[in-house]
Amino acid sequence: MASYTAPLRDMRFLLNEFVDPExxxxxxxxxxxxxxxxxxxxxxxxxxxxxVLFPINRSGDEEGCTLANGTVxxxxxxxxxxxxxxxxxxxxxxxxxxxxxxGIPKSVGLLxxxxxxxxxxxxxxxxxxxxxxxxxxxKHGTDELRATYLEKLVSGExxxxxxxxEPQCGTDLGLIRTRAIPAEDGSFRITGxxxxxxxxxxxxxxxxxxxxxxxxxxxxxxxxxxxLFLVPKFxxxxxxxxxxxxxxxxxxxxxxxxxxxxxxxALAFEDAQGWLVGRPHKGLSAMxxxxxxxxxxxxxxxxxxxxxxxxxxxxxxxxxxxxxALNGSANTDKPADPxxxxxxxxxxxxxxxxxxxxxxxxxMWVSLEQDIATLHPDAATxxxxxxxxxxxxxxxxxxxxxxxxxxTAMGMQVLGGHGYIRDWGMEQFVxxxxxxxxxxxxxxIQALDLVGRKxxxxxxxxxxxxxxxxxxxxxxxxxxxxxxxxxxxxSKAFGRLQQATAELARRGFxxxxxxxxxxxxxxxxxxxxxxxxxxxxxxxxALQKPDDDFYRAKLATARFFMAxxxxxxxxxxxxxxxxxxxxxxxxxxxx
Amino acid sequence: MRHSPGVAAPPQQDTAQxxxxxxxxxxxxxxxxxxxxxxxxxxxxxxxxxxSMNPFDEIxxxxxxxxxxxxxxxxxxxxxxxxxxxxxxxxxxxxMGADRGILVEVEGAVEPLxxxxxxxxxxxxxxxxxxxxxxxxxxxxMNATGQMLAALMGWGQGTFASKVELAADSVTVTREVDGGLxxxxxxxxxxxxxxxxxxxPRYASLPNIMKxxxxxxxxxxxxxxxxxxxxxxxxxxxxxxxxxxxxxxVGSVAELVDKLRNEAKVI
Numbered sequence: 001m002a003s004y005t006a007p008l009r010d011m012r013f014l015l016n017e018f019v020d021p022e023x024x025x026x027x028x029x030x031x032x033x034x035x036x037x038x039x040x041x042x043x044x045x046x047x048x049x050x051x052v053l054f055p056i057n058r059s060g061d062e063e064g065c066t067l068a069n070g071t072v073x074x075x076x077x078x079x080x081x082x083x084x085x086x087x088x089x090x091x092x093x094x095x096x097x098x099x100x101x102x103g104i105p106k107s108v109g110l111l112x113x114x115x116x117x118x119x120x121x122x123x124x125x126x127x128x129x130x131x132x133x134x135x136x137x138x139k140h141g142t143d144e145l146r147a148t149y150l151e152k153l154v155s156g157e158x159x160x161x162x163x164x165x166e167p168q169c170g171t172d173l174g175l176i177r178t179r180a181i182p183a184e185d186g187s188f189r190i191t192g193x194x195x196x197x198x199x200x201x202x203x204x205x206x207x208x209x210x211x212x213x214x215x216x217x218x219x220x221x222x223x224x225x226x227x228l229f230l231v232p233k234f235x236x237x238x239x240x241x242x243x244x245x246x247x248x249x250x251x252x253x254x255x256x257x258x259x260x261x262x263x264x265x266a267l268a269f270e271d272a273q274g275w276l277v278g279r280p281h282k283g284l285s286a287m288x289x290x291x292x293x294x295x296x297x298x299x300x301x302x303x304x305x306x307x308x309x310x311x312x313x314x315x316x317x318x319x320x321x322x323x324x325a326l327n328g329s330a331n332t333d334k335p336a337d338p339x340x341x342x343x344x345x346x347x348x349x350x351x352x353x354x355x356x357x358x359x360x361x362x363x364m365w366v367s368l369e370q371d372i373a374t375l376h377p378d379a380a381t382x383x384x385x386x387x388x389x390x391x392x393x394x395x396x397x398x399x400x401x402x403x404x405x406x407x408t409a410m411g412m413q414v415l416g417g418h419g420y421i422r423d424w425g426m427e428q429f430v431x432x433x434x435x436x437x438x439x440x441x442x443x444x445i446q447a448l449d450l451v452g453r454k455x456x457x458x459x460x461x462x463x464x465x466x467x468x469x470x471x472x473x474x475x476x477x478x479x480x481x482x483x484x485x486x487x488x489x490x491s492k493a494f495g496r497l498q499q500a501t502a503e504l505a506r507r508g509f510x511x512x513x514x515x516x517x518x519x520x521x522x523x524x525x526x527x528x529x530x531x532x533x534x535x536x537x538x539x540x541x542a543l544q545k546p547d548d549d550f551y552r553a554k555l556a557t558a559r560f561f562m563a564x565x566x567x568x569x570x571x572x573x574x575x576x577x578x579x580x581x582x583x584x585x586x587x588x589x590x591x
Numbered sequence: 592m593r594h595s596p597g598v599a600a601p602p603q604q605d606t607a608q609x610x611x612x613x614x615x616x617x618x619x620x621x622x623x624x625x626x627x628x629x630x631x632x633x634x635x636x637x638x639x640x641x642x643s644m645n646p647f648d649e650i651x652x653x654x655x656x657x658x659x660x661x662x663x664x665x666x667x668x669x670x671x672x673x674x675x676x677x678x679x680x681x682x683x684x685x686x687m688g689a690d691r692g693i694l695v696e697v698e699g700a701v702e703p704l705x706x707x708x709x710x711x712x713x714x715x716x717x718x719x720x721x722x723x724x725x726x727x728x729x730x731x732x733m734n735a736t737g738q739m740l741a742a743l744m745g746w747g748q749g750t751f752a753s754k755v756e757l758a759a760d761s762v763t764v765t766r767e768v769d770g771g772l773x774x775x776x777x778x779x780x781x782x783x784x785x786x787x788x789x790x791x792p793r794y795a796s797l798p799n800i801m802k803x804x805x806x807x808x809x810x811x812x813x814x815x816x817x818x819x820x821x822x823x824x825x826x827x828x829x830x831x832x833x834x835x836x837x838x839x840x841v842g843s844v845a846e847l848v849d850k851l852r853n854e855a856k857v858i
Contacts, residue, residue: 005623009639032804040682040800043643048794050623089797102797550639 002312002425004054006046006115009550010357012039014364015108017541018534024368027375029103038108041093045112048088049119052081057120060261061428065202067253072201072263081123082156082204091127091156096138099150105375106293107367110300114360117304121432122261124304126159128297129199133160133211135290137230140278148236149209158207163194163231163267164287170196171445173284174222178214178269180229180276190214190231190274193251193266196439200265201233201250207242208233210267212274213283220281228283229274247272258431291440292389295397296367298440302404303359305433309411310352312426316415317345339414347564348414352407354561357554358531359400361538366392384465391454391462392530394446399527401436401443408433447519450526452512455505463501470494470533477536482543486536489562490529496573497529504576517580525572528565535561610664610757612655613719615710616648616684618677619730632828635730644680647725649687650785653792654755655723656688663757664721666690670713672697672706672820678808685803686795692808697820705813705820707739712816714744719780721762726751726784737784747777751786 015021016035024030056077063075074082085091094109095101116124134153137145152158169175178192190212194200201208210231219225234242252266278286321336331337339345366389373386408429412419419426437443454462474491477483504522508515539558542551620626620635621643627636644652658664669684671677672695681692695709714722727734741748749755749764753772756763766773767786777783795803813820841847851858 008641036682037801037804039679040686040795040803041797043683044686044795044797044800052794084794087796088794089799093797102801548639 001423002058002308003315004050004119004308004311006042006049006118007307007360008042008046010360011042011111013541013550013554014361015111018361018538019107019364019368024105024107024371027105027371028377029097029375030105030371033105033108041104041108042111044088045090045115048085048090049115052084053116053119053123056081056123056261058425058428060120060122061258061432062422064260065253065263067201067250067265070201070249070251072203072250072253072265074202074204074263075261078123078261079204082126085127086156091130092154094131095134095154096150099138099146100154105371106296107364107371110296110363110367113297114300114304114307114363117301118308120261121301121305122259124301125259125262126199126202126204127156129162130156130160132162132290132294133209135293136162136211136228136277136286137209139289140228140286141230142275142277145230145275145277148240149230149232152207152240153209157205158209158232159199159202159205160209160211161197161199162287163197163200163210163212165196166193167195171442173213173226176213176215176226178212180214180216180227180274182216183273188214188216188229188274188276190229190247190269190272192269194269195252195266196254197265197267198262200263200267202263206234207236210248211277212269213287214274216280223284225281226283227280228277228286230277231269231272231274235273256435258428258434292370292393295393295440295446296363296370298436299359299396299398299400300363301436302401302433303356303363305404305429305436306352306356306359306407306411309408309426309429310349310356312424313352313411313414314340314349316418316424317349320415345414348410350557350560351565352410354535354557354565355403355407355531357538357557358535358561359396359403361534362392362530363396363400365534366396387458387462388465390457391450391466394441394449394454395523395527395530397440398437398443398446398523401433402524404433404436405430443523444520447523448516450523451504451508451515451519455501455508466530467498470529473533473537477540480540483536483540486532486539486558486562489566490532490536493525493529493532493566493569496569497525500525500573500576507579511580513584514580517583518576521572521575525569525576528569528572531561532566532569610666610721611717611719612658612664612667613670613710613714613717613722614648614651614655614667614684614689615670615672615706615722615724615736616652616677616680617645617725617728617730618642618671618673618680619645619728622646622729628829628831632830634826634829642676642679644683645725645728645730647727647729647785647787648680649683649725649792650787650789651723651725651783652684652687652689653790654752654783654785656793657790658721658755658757659688668693668717668719670695670710672701672709674698681808682803683795685806685808686800687793688799689806691806693811694808695811695813695816697813700822700826701820702822702824703733703735703739704823705818706736707743708818709813709816709820710736710740711743712818714780721757721779721781721783723755723783723785726786737782741782744780744782746781747775748782748784749775749777750784752783753786753788755783755789 024033060075066073092101093104094106097103130153153160180188180190183189212229212231213226214229215225216227235244235246237243247270249268250265251268254264317340318338320339321334322339323336325337325341329337369385370389373382373389376382412426412430415424415426418424477487504518535558538554542554545551621641624640629636655667659667667689668691669681669689670693671681675696678694724737751767752764753767754765760779761776762781763776764783
């Protein structure tokens with residue numbers, strides 16, 4: 001049986017040493033964010049994840065959700081676990097104190113999101129979607145809507161969804177057909193069909209608030225004509241209880257590869273009463289303001305699954321006795337050596353670990369910038385932070401979810417046949433990880449976002465927010481001898497990234513196909529360079545503490561990353577430089 | 592039912608309306624951690640190891656909080672004796688529902704007798720009606736502090752409690768003993784030590800964790816309480832128990848008896 005223990009030591013390292021905790025504490029409302037507040041929160045969240053959420057992870061996968069008479073039942077134990085999570089106040093963690101939230105910054109909240117995804121990604125979908133609905137209402141809802149609904153979402157009493165996809169439109173939301181007709185009382189009547197709606201219907205809460213993209217009668221065509229509406233499952237009574245049933249029903253439940261305990265619903269809206277959120281026809285931009293946050297969270301789902309897979313692969317590699325060490329055995333009293341001695345098993349475990357710890361550091365850095373972009377009093381500081389978040393969001397989403405898939409597959413590989421059968425729980429991590437590369441904008445879309453929107457934005461201003469500090473760091477540390485073994489490969493990868501950026505920009509400017517052709521490899525190259533940067537900075541800290549096992553392991557992992565993972569950047573750079581000619585050469589009919 | 596009369600004069604208690612509970616909590620290596628012995632044999636590895644509240648103490652805190660929620664007690668004081676970092680365990684107790692904390696800062700090993708003496712000094716100051724401790728700490732498994740404290744105070748003790756019922760001037764404790772369950776009635780003030788089945792401790796809620804930071808913790812040194820906490824015992828050597836040998840199959844009962852008699856020498 002698998003197990004999970006939250007990587008609290010590494011999380012505290014990132015919060016207290018890797019990022020400058022004073023930058024967080026300087027933000028309004030964050031003065032008290034320090035170890036004495038955050039440690040007990042992380043501790044309790046970790047316990048809850050290990051003892052309440054993880055034990056129903058596999059049973060939830062086996063049982064899945066069921067739909068009968070329009071009602072969805074979550075697997076055994078989910079209602080009780082949600083009640084415990086809700087009564088513990090956890091939905092309120094990163095919410096505004098004005099609506100009953102605890103006002104904990106996103107950078108801390110993201111660590112807890114990682115734990116939840118490690119312990120039970122399906123479970124995490126429900127509060128995740130609710131938080132998305134909360135953010136949309138907080139930023140774009142009218143005072144009246146906020147007063148009616150926000151406290152309910154923050155307390156977890158009611159939950160939320162995001163309804164974008166329709167049968168004929170996934171990535172291209174301009175094709176939306178759901179209609180919203182104005183009613184006399186200022187509300188709207190919504191009619192249409194939505195699919196792939198996570199948490200669209202379930203038995204965890206007494207009411208569900210759907211945020212629905214639809215078109216008004218006078219909507220301009222395409223994505224410029226989409227509006228956002230709030231459609232509750234039950235219309236609230238004046239005293240804030242669920243009242244009359246609204247015209248929204250669950251017509252189907254998807255059968256999926258993974259996250260089976262997360263209810264993925266088809267919803268039919270029939271003359272359902274809804275209220276406009278934000279301005280008419282500006283629904284997509286309202287959605288996009290919280291897309292960065294959601295994409296960071298999805299990246300962290302990949303990270304969380306990679307972590308739990310790593311932990312169980314290591315435990316197995318220590319216990320499983322097979323074969324003898326190639327250089328002679330140290331366990332002659334046993335019939336064989338633990339597989340941890342074998343170089344290829346070590347390669348797999350170290351690959352997982354180097355990617356995981358690097359990605360966690362990268363996510364921590366960017367989420368701190370996101371807190372600064374949201375909270376800092378100075379507009380220029382906010383802008384600089386937001387630029388970096390804009391740039392790094394597609395990289396985090398795509399790179400971390402690719403790591404989720406690759407690392408969980410590697411964790412399964414460590415267990416061999418025992419990883420492939422269900423008993424050990426390793427194959428579930430692989431299946432659960434797969435969706436994160438697909439939803440919230442496929443990873444291909446993320447690469448296009450990076451190359452098409454972010455690279456050229458404000459004549460490269462976003463790019464400079466990454467390139468300048470990294471270059472300054474490389475120059476500042478060029479004389480630092482002990483750090484040289486990290487600075488050298490970092491600066492080479494950085495050089496390749498600069499060269500690929502210039503080339504892709506040059507070609508893409510005259511021919512967009514070229515930009516698209518290089519996008520995915522460019523994103524990988526960018527991700528690897530960003531990881532090389534965070535690994536060098538972590539190594540710099542670790543070099544100061546040579547006697548402590550935690551830092552010795554950090555250093556060993558940093559060296560592995562530089563020697564065995566970063567060289568992949570060469571291949572991705574070469575693929576970018578090769579351009580799109582070979583993608584064009586194959587005629588459509590030949591496929 | 593047995594009745595344990597108090598020997599020391601009970602502190603002034605008005606009524607149950609002013610019932611103070613004292614709960615000592617110990618900082619120990621977390622129960623999930625696989626403990627490793629230090630290479631030099633001086634103790635177990637605690638660097639980079641997750642530390643938590645002793646699980647039996649968590650049960651004691653939970654019981655105190657339930658008594659307060661029932662209206663049987665008015666204030667809960669969590670006490671920890673140990674390093675400065677033991678304030679974390681006091682905060683945990685405060686997040687579960689204790690009202691304030693006292694930290695007696697002692698570096699290095701603290702033995703049960705020193706802990707009992709320090710607790711006695713705190714009791715004389717705070718005059719609680721009931722002390723609830725964990726029956727033992729999972730680090731050294733001494734199972735001594737509660738009993739020593741009862742002896743020092745001359746108060747009744749209800750150890751290994753699986754049920755606690757608090758009345759105005761007495762407490763009825765169901766004890767888990769070898770032969771089954773034994774029920775004792777103690778005159779207050781009294782000492783109770785919590786066993787595993789007394790209750791299932793709650794998870795502290797997020798708002799209560801946040802509020803716990805605002806609750807006061809008083810910092811003391813043993814000297815402030817007039818107690819010499821220096822160890823009376825010397826640890827000579829710490830080593831891991833011998834590794835379990837693989838089992839063997841025997842062919843017959845006769846062979847088994849032979850091996851038990853001549854190899855294992857147990858019969």
